[in-house]
Structure formats: C-alpha cells, structure tokens
Amino acid sequence: MRYMLSYDLMETLRNANQWYGATALSMASYPAFAAIPNPMLNWMAAWGEVTERSFQRMVAKPDWGIHTxxxxxxxxxxxxxxxxxxxxxxxxxxxxxxxxxxxxxxxxxxxxxxxxxxxxxxxxxxxxxxxxxxxxxxxxxxxxxxxxxxxxxxxxxxxxxxxxxxxxxxxxxxxxxxxxxxxxxxxxxxxxxxxxxxxxxxxxxxxxxxxxxxxxxDVTDFGHRVTMGQLEQTMIQRVGFKYKGVGRKVYPGLLQLSSFMSMNMERHSKAFSEQIARVSRGEATDHDPHNRFYDEYLAVMDMxxxxxxxxxxxxxxxxxxxxxxxxxxxxxxxxxxxxxxxxxxxxxxxxxxxxxxxxxxxxxxxxxxxxxxxxxxxxxxxxxxxxxxxxxxxxxxxxxxxxxxxxxxxxxxxxxxxxxxxxxxxx
The missing domain is CATH 3.40.50.1820 (Alpha/Beta hydrolase fold, catalytic domain)
Incomplete structure (x- = not known):
C-alpha cells in the first residue's frame, strides 16, 4: 500500500461517494418532482445531502471560526x-x-x-x-x-x-x-x-x-502487537499527483479516519441514520450538533x-x-x-x-x-x-x-x- 495507486484509490472512492451524494440530492430535488410528493424522494435527497457533506469535509481544512x-x-x-x-x-x-x-x-x-x-x-x-x-x-x-x-x-x-x-x-x-x-x-x-x-x-x-x-x-496494545515492518507495509502510502506533496510517504488521514470510525461503528452509523431522518423531516440545520461535530471529526490530515x-x-x-x-x-x-x-x-x-x-x-x-x-x-x-x-x-x-x-x-x-x-x- 506504499504506492501512489493506493493513495489515489482512496481519494477516488472518497470523491465518488461525494459525487453520489451530490447526484442523489440533485435528482431528488428536481423541481418537477415537487408536484408528486413522495417520501422516498425526500429520503433520497436527505441521504444525498448528508453523504455529500460528509465526504466533502474529509479533504477540507476547517476554519477557526473565531471572529470576535x-x-x-x-x-x-x-x-x-x-x-x-x-x-x-x-x-x-x-x-x-x-x-x-x-x-x-x-x-x-x-x-x-x-x-x-x-x-x-x-x-x-x-x-x-x-x-x-x-x-x-x-x-x-x-x-x-x-x-x-x-x-x-x-x-x-x-x-x-x-x-x-x-x-x-x-x-x-x-x-x-x-x-x-x-x-x-x-x-x-x-x-x-x-x-x-x-x-x-x-x-x-x-x-x-x-x-x-x-x-x-487498546491503543498501546496495538503498538506492541504489530512490528514496524508490518506498519510500514500496511499503513504507509505515497501522496498522489493531485497534491503538492506528490511522492511523499505519509500515513493517510483517510486511513486514520477509518480506524477511528471502526472503533465505534455502531454509534457512528446510528448518528448518520438519525441525521438523515432529521434532514428528510426538515429539522436539521447547517450548524446543528451533528454537523458541528462531524465537520471537525471527518476533517483529517495526512501525517x-x-x-x-x-x-x-x-x-x-x-x-x-x-x-x-x-x-x-x-x-x-x-x-x-x-x-x-x-x-x-x-x-x-x-x-x-x-x-x-x-x-x-x-x-x-x-x-x-x-x-x-x-x-x-x-x-x-x-x-x-x-x-x-x-x-x-x-x-x-x-x-x-x-x-x-x-x-x-x-x-x-x-x-x-x-x-x-x-x-x-x-x-
């Protein structure tokens, strides 16, 4: 996994999921569909909105937001x-x-x-x-x-x-x-x-x-269980051609995020399911607790x-x-x-x-x-x-x-x- 192909594959999957979300949101929000109310369209638009936002945040550095x-x-x-x-x-x-x-x-x-x-x-x-x-x-x-x-x-x-x-x-x-x-x-x-x-x-x-x-x-035990050779072979990749650091060896933020998520997968899955339901009912806002937390949590950087x-x-x-x-x-x-x-x-x-x-x-x-x-x-x-x-x-x-x-x-x-x-x- 050390090579650019692995890094670009992860970025491609992230980019694709962002596109799927944007596409679902656009299709389900087509003005002509408003004449035929359908709960499935509302759910599809909500899924698209949450999905696009989530995968888009993974490559964006958050703003400090401290103005006064x-x-x-x-x-x-x-x-x-x-x-x-x-x-x-x-x-x-x-x-x-x-x-x-x-x-x-x-x-x-x-x-x-x-x-x-x-x-x-x-x-x-x-x-x-x-x-x-x-x-x-x-x-x-x-x-x-x-x-x-x-x-x-x-x-x-x-x-x-x-x-x-x-x-x-x-x-x-x-x-x-x-x-x-x-x-x-x-x-x-x-x-x-x-x-x-x-x-x-x-x-x-x-x-x-x-x-x-x-x-x-569990974090310290992981450090003792694996060898340094295993870590280098499985965790280290080279930055792809999309970024200025092309060729640099890194521990990708997306890989780190997947580790974070897997530790509490049930909790995260429930949080996203509930957020999709709130969006479909029109109860979610741009800065509600879910978005405030995950806008920061999902924004990861390579080390x-x-x-x-x-x-x-x-x-x-x-x-x-x-x-x-x-x-x-x-x-x-x-x-x-x-x-x-x-x-x-x-x-x-x-x-x-x-x-x-x-x-x-x-x-x-x-x-x-x-x-x-x-x-x-x-x-x-x-x-x-x-x-x-x-x-x-x-x-x-x-x-x-x-x-x-x-x-x-x-x-x-x-x-x-x-x-x-x-x-x-x-x-």
Missing part, C-alpha cells in the same frame, strides 16, 4: 490570526484580540499531530482567549508539503517546539493536549539543558501518553510517515520518554534537568485512549523538580475529549489550570532583566 470575543469590558473585540513563525511542517499562530490590552497570561497550546487539524482545539482556544494571549501550533497537512522540504519525525517535532518556546519567552505557559504531551515534556527538558533562561513558566500536560505502559489500553513510525517505535514500543532515554539530534534529553518549571498533569477518569496513569508519570520523571511545583488532577467521569473541551473542561479543569498559571508566572523578559541572574517562579 467578548472581553471583560463587556464589548465584542475582533480576533485576528497572525503567523508568528512559519515553517514547512507547521506554524506558530497568535489569536490577536484587537482593541484590548495585552493580557498578563501568555499561553502556548501545543496541538496534536494525530490525524486532525489544530482546529480540534477550537473550543479550548475560545475558553482561554477571553483573558489570555493565546498561541497555538498549527500543523500542516503532509500531502501539501513538497518532498523537497525533507523529513519530519519526533525529533524534528521536538525541535519545532523548542523554537516556539524560545520565541515566546520564559513568561509563557505551555499546555500540551494528548499526543504531544511527552514530546513537549522532552522539549522543556531540552531547553533546561541548552538554554535554561528560555524555559516556560509552567507546563500543563493533558491526557498524553508520557508512559504508555503505566496503564495499557509524515517518519513522524508516525517514529512515534509508534520510540514513544510506544521503546518508551523512550517514559524510560527517560529520549535523544534529540544526538543529545540525551534528561527530564530530571527540569528544576524550575511548574508541571501539572490532567487526566480523565474514563479516558480509553490515554488512560489515567499514563500522563501523571511525567511527575515521577521530573526528579529535579520540587514537590511544591508539581500538581495533578483526575477529572471524574471525563473521557478523552472531555478533558480539553466541553463542560468538564469549562467548569472544572480550566479554572484549575488558570489558577496553576497564576501561581507560577515569571515576569516578562524586560522586567526579569532587573532581577538576579536566574528568575524563580512565583509561588
């Missing part, structure tokens, strides 16, 4: 998205709120590169932008990156994070969500070794597999093959982060060298992807960090998505994270220059 925010002054302020750093595989972007003072908390959200776009954290951004300066890693779809841009594996990902942290400065609070948690921890330790003054003020790790073997799940394979091998199989043996560019990364960055872990009690225990393992690895700078929280009843989006995040977890930031904030670089050589985090 209501600030503490009670006024709506425009939100502009600025690119702070532009790189081939991902950018650092800033949600700049026009007409308000710079907020005291500078937050870097590290989005996962696990098949979905950074817009998966849209609600997280919205909840923080009200009283924080929010930055986020905006990873690019590998199919759109020319082969001439080179490779991108877990070490390159870590070095990207190092550069982003250096750019934002030591008064930054970093929040890593899910997959990037172990690599963000490694990037912080790397900074602690080569440039201690550039370390962030705090680091919050949310539902990430720092030590996958601490509490095994560079070397990033996917190195993640499975080094993070899950070899446990290089969990065993504190990770190396970057030939340099040993010792997580114990983190001595003055406050670290907090957040886990969901019902998380079946990164089960409780996998993320909190980060605190045991921070052997050089005082206990008063360590914190953890397990959210009762929350699943994987609930710990960074939804009611659990808004009502329970976000206030705790904000409180943790406030208790561990360094002064901005200019103010810090007036202090002794090594700034300490405020208690």
């Amino acid at each position: 925010v209501t600030c503490e002054d009670g006024k709506d302020h425009l939100v502009e998205i600025d690119k702070v750093i532009e790189r081939p595989f991902g950018d650092l972007i800033h949600f700049r709120v026009s007409g308000r003072k710079t907020q005291p908390r500078k937050v870097l959200l590290v989005a996962p590169m696990s098949g979905h776009y950074a817009t998966l954290l849209r609600s997280t951004v919205k909840s923080l932008i009200e009283n924080c300066e929010v930055y986020i890693t905006d990873w690019h779809n590998a199919r759109d990156i020319p082969v001439s841009a080179g490779k991108f594996d877990v070490e390159d990902y870590t070095l990207y994070l190092v550069d982003f942290m250096k750019e934002l400065g030591p008064d930054t609070h970093v929040i890593a969500v899910c997959q990037p948690a172990p690599l963000t921890l490694a990037a912080t330790a790397y900074l602690a070794d080569i440039d201690p003054e550039a370390q962030p003020s705090s680091l919050t790790l949310i539902g990430g597999p720092v030590d996958p073997d601490a509490t095994p799940t 560079p093959a070397e990033f996917y394979l190195s993640t499975v091998e080094r993070i899950f199989k070899n446990r290089e982060i969990g065993a504190n043996t990770f190396t970057v560019a030939g340099r040993k990364v010792d997580i114990g060298k983190i001595t003055d960055v406050a670290v907090k872990t957040v886990e969901g009690a019902k998380d079946d992807i990164s089960a409780p225990g996998q993320c909190i393992a980060a605190l045991d690895l921070c052997t050089g960090l005082p206990e008063e700078k360590k914190a953890s929280h397990v959210e009762p009843g929350a699943g994987h998505y609930g710990i960074f989006a939804g009611r659990s995040w808004r009502n329970n977890i976000r206030p705790l994270v904000i409180e943790f930031m406030n208790a561990n904030t360094r002064k901005p670089p200019k103010a810090a220059a007036k202090r002794p050589a090594k700034p300490q985090a405020a208690e």
